[in-house]
Amino acid sequence: MTLVSTDAKQQARALIDRMVPSQVSALVGFLEAVLDPVACSLANAPYDDEPVSEEEVRQLDAARASLARDEGIPHEQVLAELGITQEEINNYQGPK
Numbered sequence: 001m002t003l004v005s006t007d008a009k010q011q012a013r014a015l016i017d018r019m020v021p022s023q024v025s026a027l028v029g030f031l032e033a034v035l036d037p038v039a040c041s042l043a044n045a046p047y048d049d050e051p052v053s054e055e056e057v058r059q060l061d062a063a064r065a066s067l068a069r070d071e072g073i074p075h076e077q078v079l080a081e082l083g084i085t086q087e088e089i090n091n092y093q094g095p096k
Helices: 006-017 021-035 037-044 054-068 075-082 086-090
Strands: none
Touching: 021 037, 075 086
């Protein structure tokens, strides 16, 4: 990793000091994503340009038609199948 000059770090700190709390919070989230190797890999991953097969098109059409008929799976059922609760989602703090 390349070392950042002291001047650049001081400039960054000065800019952060001028931010309102919501901007600092957004910046922290951005910096965490930048420093997370998985997030960096995903951000730099090539676009998936693999063609969609005829079977996948049929499955997508069937799924969209099911949703149009209001036959989707209720949120509560999905949570139950995953073994999590809405409260756990609401209280999720993100990776530490």
